Amino acid sequence: MAATPVRQRRKDARPQELLDAALALFVEKGFAATRSEEVAARAGVAKGTLYRYYPSKDELFKAVVRDKLSVHIAESAAQVAQHQGPIAGLARQMMQAWWAKVGHGNAGVVCKIMMVEARNFPELARFYVDEVIRPSQSLVGGLIERGIRSGEFRAVPVEATVHMLIAPMLHLLLHEHSFGAHGGCHEGMSAEQLLDAQVELLLHGLLARAPGT
């Protein structure tokens, strides 16, 4: 029995279309300032239809976070496991990759929004800590430990160094999505240039002896 497949397909695609629309708007205007009617409109449906799929604006938000972050978590872990040779190069490469894939794009906004709204959505915050923050930290932490064990890095305190590596990226992210539009932060340099400079500085402090600096 051939049903109306186009209609059917649209209906199946609805949840994803709504999530995409919601993310785009949350990025543009933040969670509070985004009206649910706008989300529906951008997804090409009417207000009431949105509520058929997500019973409230809060639930919609949770669904967006879950949808947009789950993807990027495992990827990097695989990359690290495969890597051979000096850690410094890997670290350099990972930070650049992270910025390209996550920080720069929409997924990065989810991080920013998550920080912004964590207080309002405790349950979601827990989810985020478990699914994103902790894995990321242990990934970077493992990297550093490997470097220390191999003698490539100084015997720095691991946890603090993890923060040092993650902080500038998140900082950049927050600026881009908070004050970016209002100028006045890092006028001369692109985000990528800033990040490069920061990684170099960090590695300079991290390496046991900087061979050719």
Add this chain to the structure above:
Amino acid sequence: MAATPVRQRRKDARPQELLDAALALFVEKGFAATRSEEVAARAGVAKGTLYRYYPSKDELFKAVVRDKLSVHIAESAAQVAQHQGPIAGLARQMMQAWWAKVGHGNAGVVCKIMMVEARNFPELARFYVDEVIRPSQSLVGGLIERGIRSGEFRAVPVEATVHMLIAPMLHLLLHEHSFGAHGGCHEGMSAEQLLDAQVELLLHGLLARAPGT
């Protein structure tokens, strides 16, 4: 035991009480979610009284920023101007002082709030950039330039380094006030210890030659 009088005239004390109440609520619920009547209630006055002192919710927020942040920036600027001798020590001391005075206390939440609400309140964002971000950046930037000129620091790119110095503090701040309540970030170390370790790492990368490391 006389019950608290229904009406009191305490013109001088009101502004500070209102700012404290506002900050406390902004911390708890964010700017957007805090109703002006709540601020008044927490300060022990009626809704209308708030508007006698601050003509709008936006102005109240600005006053909080000025009261809780601008002060510390000015102080640090004075400290920097007076300082003689190596920059590294000054930087170490300033970051510790900042965390103690701002980051650790409620004042730091203003930073977090601002990042959260910047998109929704563009005018506030502009104000914050002018009042807090730019002054902080030029303060730290000047510090680094002095270090480079004196030969104490390597010839690092100033702007990126400014970010490197500021980022870990804000990162810490955001975690404390976003996910802090939900555990799971830096379990073993106190914020102060983390910060110390990070400063050391940064300076290690910054100093022209690390004399006795």
Add this chain to the structure above:
Amino acid sequence: MAATPVRQRRKDARPQELLDAALALFVEKGFAATRSEEVAARAGVAKGTLYRYYPSKDELFKAVVRDKLSVHIAESAAQVAQHQGPIAGLARQMMQAWWAKVGHGNAGVVCKIMMVEARNFPELARFYVDEVIRPSQSLVGGLIERGIRSGEFRAVPVEATVHMLIAPMLHLLLHEHSFGAHGGCHEGMSAEQLLDAQVELLLHGLLARAPGT
């Protein structure tokens, strides 16, 4: 007997019902003293519904003006354009028609309201001048000029005469809606009789030679 349903969807009927309700309340209490919620209640809808149709109280008022006044001006203009023969008769007829349609009914109150509220709502005043006063004046002015050109009227100053023709109607209107309720103005005569007598008097002063007076 079914009770009136709690919720009804009657998109087409709402605007007119809201305008009627608004006019009735503006008549009773003036513009400033009428709360938008009352308008909605009298139209049998909730507060929010009003704003679905008219985005602000000001726009509601403008819509009332357009609905209750602009229509009649356009009608009269058409009537004037079509008219052949002596102007005196047309003038007589127009004034009577205006009183019957506008002055006598609730629509006339819009004029009164506008005079009352002009100072408090400058933007509405401008709108009213553009939408009602100027068109009316040019309508009557054109009439008089035609009469003068054809030799039917004396060469009176047009602008002043326009005022003379409009003034008694507005005067009547103001009395009806200001002191009308409190008695004591023109006890013996009906408004229509008054108006007739006034028109005759005016025309007597206006006609080049009163043929059969």
Add this chain to the structure above:
Amino acid sequence: MAATPVRQRRKDARPQELLDAALALFVEKGFAATRSEEVAARAGVAKGTLYRYYPSKDELFKAVVRDKLSVHIAESAAQVAQHQGPIAGLARQMMQAWWAKVGHGNAGVVCKIMMVEARNFPELARFYVDEVIRPSQSLVGGLIERGIRSGEFRAVPVEATVHMLIAPMLHLLLHEHSFGAHGGCHEGMSAEQLLDAQVELLLHGLLARAPGT
């Protein structure tokens, strides 16, 4: 016992100063838009002091009306009683005098405000009808009757003619104080010129035979 006379005098003058301030503001901004604090400020006292003299804003308004209108009523009556000779000249003169003294000045605004606010202050409206409107009408009415009896005027209906004489002045008044500020009414002519032209037109219609027109 010489008390402090300056202070005493100021205190005695207070009510009048408050009424003057109130009138000035009612003229500028209307009743509703005038805040009681402004009235007090213009009179050079504090908000609370106003309430010592007039127990509410409404009572203040009533006092203003009573104070500003009572003066001008009797004057004209005396003038009419004295007059000898043709009525037309007297009428011309009275209208000009009325505009100069009342219409143009602050007293005129009271008339305008009274019309505006009559609905809100029924008791005051009754006062106004009895003290101002009826006396004025019988004054003008008597004038016309005299003219008719003497054969100077045609046998026009008195009441309607009274309206005709009063209407243009009030109309002018209302325009000056309603839309005057917003342009668009009688651009080319001054109020005085308009009034002159209108009187001429009226008398032209009124005189039994216009001797030398």
Add this chain to the structure above:
DNA sequence: AATGAATGAGAGTTCATTCAT
């Protein structure tokens, strides 16, 4: 299932009035 008209709890703000000083 989809729509969008209708709802109504609240939000920020104003200002006449009160009353502690």
Add this chain to the structure above:
DNA sequence: GATGAATGAACTCTCATTCAT
């Protein structure tokens, strides 16, 4: 008596959510 800080009811407008169609 005078002051002006304090009050709180009232007002306009918004928007997440519901539900008749």
